[in-house]
Amino acid sequence: MTNKPIEHYDSSDIQVLEGLEAVRKRPGMYIGTTSARGLHHLVWEIVDNAIDEALAGYCDDIEIIVNKDGSVTVKDDGRGIPVGIHPKTGISTVETVYTVLHAGGKFGGGGYKVSGGLHGVGASVVNALSKWVDVTVYKDSKIYNAKFSNGGHTDQSLTVIGDCSPDRTGTTVTFMPDAEIFKETTTFDYDVLRIRARELAFLNKGLRIILRDDREENKKDIFVYEGGIKEFVKMLNKNVTPIHEDIVYIEGVEDDVTLEVALQYNDGYNSSIHSFVNNITTPEGGTHEDGVKNSLTRIINSYGKANKLLKDNSDALTGDDVREGLTMVISAKVPDPQFEGQTKTKLGNSEVRKIAANIFAGEFERFLLEHPDQAKIIVEKAITASRARVAAKKARELTRRKGGLELTNQWGKLTDCSSKDATISEIFIVEGDSAAGSAKTGRDPATQAILPIRGKILNVEKARLDRILGNEEIRTIITAFGTGIGEEFDISKLRYHKIIIMTDADVDGAHIRTLLLTLFYRYFRPLIEQGHVYAAQPPLYSIKHGKTIKYVLDDDELNDYLKTLPENAKPEIGRMKGLGEMDPVELRDTTMSIESRVLKRIDLEDAVQADEIFQILMGEDVEPRRKFIEENALQVMNLDI
Ligand code: 28F
Numbered sequence: 001m002t003n004k005p006i007e008h009y010d011s012s013d014i015q016v017l018e019g020l021e022a023v024r025k026r027p028g029m030y031i032g033t034t035s036a037r038g039l040h041h042l043v044w045e046i047v048d049n050a051i052d053e054a055l056a057g058y059c060d061d062i063e064i065i066v067n068k069d070g071s072v073t074v075k076d077d078g079r080g081i082p083v084g085i086h087p088k089t090g091i092s093t094v095e096t097v098y099t100v101l102h103a104g105g106k107f108g109g110g111g112y113k114v115s116g117g118l119h120g121v122g123a124s125v126v127n128a129l130s131k132w133v134d135v136t137v138y139k140d141s142k143i144y145n146a147k148f149s150n151g152g153h154t155d156q157s158l159t160v161i162g163d164c165s166p167d168r169t170g171t172t173v174t175f176m177p178d179a180e181i182f183k184e185t186t187t188f189d190y191d192v193l194r195i196r197a198r199e200l201a202f203l204n205k206g207l208r209i210i211l212r213d214d215r216e217e218n219k220k221d222i223f224v225y226e227g228g229i230k231e232f233v234k235m236l237n238k239n240v241t242p243i244h245e246d247i248v249y250i251e252g253v254e255d256d257v258t259l260e261v262a263l264q265y266n267d268g269y270n271s272s273i274h275s276f277v278n279n280i281t282t283p284e285g286g287t288h289e290d291g292v293k294n295s296l297t298r299i300i301n302s303y304g305k306a307n308k309l310l311k312d313n314s315d316a317l318t319g320d321d322v323r324e325g326l327t328m329v330i331s332a333k334v335p336d337p338q339f340e341g342q343t344k345t346k347l348g349n350s351e352v353r354k355i356a357a358n359i360f361a362g363e364f365e366r367f368l369l370e371h372p373d374q375a376k377i378i379v380e381k382a383i384t385a386s387r388a389r390v391a392a393k394k395a396r397e398l399t400r401r402k403g404g405l406e407l408t409n410q411w412g413k414l415t416d417c418s419s420k421d422a423t424i425s426e427i428f429i430v431e432g433d434s435a436a437g438s439a440k441t442g443r444d445p446a447t448q449a450i451l452p453i454r455g456k457i458l459n460v461e462k463a464r465l466d467r468i469l470g471n472e473e474i475r476t477i478i479t480a481f482g483t484g485i486g487e488e489f490d491i492s493k494l495r496y497h498k499i500i501i502m503t504d505a506d507v508d509g510a511h512i513r514t515l516l517l518t519l520f521y522r523y524f525r526p527l528i529e530q531g532h533v534y535a536a537q538p539p540l541y542s543i544k545h546g547k548t549i550k551y552v553l554d555d556d557e558l559n560d561y562l563k564t565l566p567e568n569a570k571p572e573i574g575r576m577k578g579l580g581e582m583d584p585v586e587l588r589d590t591t592m593s594i595e596s597r598v599l600k601r602i603d604l605e606d607a608v609q610a611d612e613i614f615q616i617l618m619g620e621d622v623e624p625r626r627k628f629i630e631e632n633a634l635q636v637m638n639l640d641i
Pocket of ligand 1: 173
């Protein structure tokens with residue numbers, strides 16, 4: 001597809017045009033969404049190609065630069081994309097890779113690129129969704145360059161633009177995302193790039209990834225981990241205390257499936273398990289994770305019995321028992337992965353379950369046999385957990401809803417709605433009695449329930465389930481939701497399809513929100529995954545102008561609104577007080593009523609990121625937590641509109 005005069009367009013040009021045009025018409029089909037997440041996906045598409053070159057053994061360094069103009073440059077020191085004419089397309093391989101859908105070698109068989117899901121759609125998709133793309137290849141002592149613009153049209157075919165030293169090889173790509181496609185934002189978030197760049201370095205041991213942000217002064221990170229996922233586990237455990245010395249590392253191959261596992265137990269009660277397939281995060285787990293988990297439970301039980309740590313007649317330890325305090329990273333490489341689940345991030349290949357179980361079982365059993373002292377600690381931790389589980393079961397009885405509504409009203413705390421239809425029912429969890437008072441008055445009694453939360457709820461990150469269930473505020477929440485908790489969680493019993501956290505926008509409000517989200521993330525995770533959890537957005541400013549009062553959420557909206565007023569307008573701008581000071585009508589009209597409120601769905605974009613955030617927020621030393629909340633309170637959870 002070059003700038004040939006129209007009469008010379010041949011079929012391949014037409015076909016290429018249609019291909020990339022299709023991507024621009026339905027970008028969501030190729031990158032999921034055109035929100036901030038889709039925007040960042042462009043970077044990973046290009047980086048993945050460089051990582052493939054590293055996996056092939058030819059590239060040691062990858063550099064990712066956010067340029068001043070907002071474009072992104074990715075560099076690798078691999079072999080350089082082939083510059084010869086591609087047999088099938090008659091144009092250079094570089095132009096083929098960047099203008100023909102799925103032309104990257106990834107689909108031509110071999111390699112580990114995925115065919116399904118959002119990954120591996122190829123560089124041509126990035127080209128289609130960019131204002132311009134510039135590709136430079138260093139190869140055979142020459143510098144080749146090709147330029148594309150407006151969704152992948154070739155402005156300059158691959159041409160030699162200079163010489164370079166013979167030992168200089170590699171590929172450098174710079175692209176500018178197209179604001180026509182990415183209407184929400186075309187601004188790259190350095191922290192999002194940093195988390196994923198670090199993750200890729202953990203997952204590809206020895207690969208050095210340099211991230212730089214030229215929009216600011218000396219903003220740069222270098223990630224390289226010779227220990228790979230062992231160092232990943234070490235990082236995940238940095239805010240908690242390991243209870244045994246070694247980070248267990250397991251790796252093996254069977255039927256073309258490679259499995260790597262790193263694990264270490266800490267003195268906490270939560271399990272923090274992160275699994276990946278071909279470097280892609282699988283927060284919904286899948287057969288690789290299930291195989292490892294099943295093996296872990298079986299081996300710990302059999303080792304416990306064989307070494308008289310578990311009485312023969314005692315009940316078996318459950319999966320939850322053996323995973324208490326467990327930090328584990330699972331990285332599988334599967335030639336032809338099938339992704340399933342709500343967000344296509346669950347591995348479905350059934351044959352992988354047995355393979356993962358086999359590889360893990362043999363090596364983990366060997367570790368326990370070779371480290372009896374650490375094995376004893378691990379088994380005893382699981383036994384303690386099983387005892388607490390039994391205790392929690394008793395405590396849990398307290399939260400079970402005995403009958404219909406009368407019980408909830410008896411709780412006194414919950415002001416329930418009259419509708420019994422969960423799909424239209426909403427529950428507002430409100431901080432503070434005065435705000436709850438206004439909410440009760442301003443609500444729609446048919447569909448809106450109000451549950452006041454007093455002060456700080458228990459920090460669930462540091463407490464075990466039996467103690468959590470001992471906390472009355474949390475018991476009230478569990479009862480109100482109706483789903484039960486943890487292992488017994490049953491989403492079909494959910495009584496409100498919208499759970500709306502309504503707290504002030506100040507640090508305390510953010511802290512309460514984060515504690516609630518930790519509770520939901522730890523014990524009600526499907527509620528978040530299935531999009532039932534929201535944050536109410538009380539307005540920050542009121543603008544009185546003539547007879548109209550306008551409420552806006554933040555400074556941006558304030559400035560946008562003020563621009564719409566006539567020059568001579570003298571609007572009266574008021575900084576909204578907290579929820580507690582709003583009168584019921586104001587609270588209803590600005591924050592609660594379906595017609596006028598703005599809710600933000602809580603969507604944990606990356607379990608690793610969330611996990612780390614929760615550990616910082618709920619970890620031991622208060623200082624990092626206070627600092628983190630102050631700096632990030634409203635960004636803590638990735639809020640998707
Ligand atoms: C900044 C982004 O895209 N790096 C890449 C290579 C190297 C080869 C390659 C890429 C074969 C036919 C598909 C070189 N020499 N960085 C990158 N480095 N693609 S992408 O081959 C392309 C495939 O079409 C390469 C020998 N074999 C492969």
